[in-house]
Structures are given as structure tokens and as C-alpha cells.
Amino acid sequence: PEDVINTELQYLIKWKGWSHIHNTWESEQSLKDQKVKGIKKLENFIKKDEDIKYWKEHTTPEDVINTELQYLIKWKGWSHIHNTWESEQSLKDQKVKGIKKLENFIKKDEDIKYWKEHTTPED
Incomplete structure (x- = not known):
């Protein structure tokens, strides 16, 4: 035109x-x-x-087929572009060093959720 x-x-x-x-x-x-x-x-x-x-x-999903909790892992000695999303089970299966850190993180997260659920003010 x-x-x-x-x-x-x-x-x-x-x-x-x-x-x-x-x-x-x-x-x-x-x-x-x-x-x-x-x-x-x-x-x-x-x-x-x-x-x-x-x-x-x-990075926008087209469709969600299944849901599974995954953790973004920064691998020691590798740059951030090599970060990967891994399930807890996958890390255990691979016998990844540092899995204890993840387990402690999960436990801490569960403790926080439990505390929040059980400390709500009553009416």
C-alpha cells in the first residue's frame, strides 16, 4: 500500500x-x-x-501431559547453561553426589509447609 x-x-x-x-x-x-x-x-x-x-x-509449553516435581540442578564445575531439570528419583538412580543436600532441602521445605499448615490462626 x-x-x-x-x-x-x-x-x-x-x-x-x-x-x-x-x-x-x-x-x-x-x-x-x-x-x-x-x-x-x-x-x-x-x-x-x-x-x-x-x-x-x-519456553512456553504447548501442552501439559504429566506433572512431576523436578528440581533445577546447577552441576558443580559446569556453567549455568548446563543446568538441568531432574526428578528426585532420577538423581537417586544416578547416585548423584550431593543428593543429601537435596534431601535436606526437601525435608526443610516439608517442615516449612507443615509449620504453615499448623500455625494458622483460629477464628
């Missing part, structure tokens, strides 16, 4: 050594054309933004 306005994605740039009053809106291409230092920062920002969009799109 004739009334469609072409737009381009622009980023608000804070220039090093200049105050915020000198910030400018720039497209990725204009920054590349100017051969500015720090273009890698913009590329990293864009990639991170795309990763967040991908994460949001792919």
Missing part, C-alpha cells in the same frame, strides 16, 4: 567521552559505515536480544 512508511531499527548510542546530551539514534548500518569502535558491543547486544526472543518463544 501507498501509506506504508519504511522504517529501520535504530539504537540510542551513548558516545564515549561525550555527555548524554550528545546521544544519537543510529542504525546498525550507519554505525558500520562510520566504522565506529565498539561495533562488537552492538552485535553482542543484538545477539542477546535475539536469544531472549528465542528463549521466550521456545
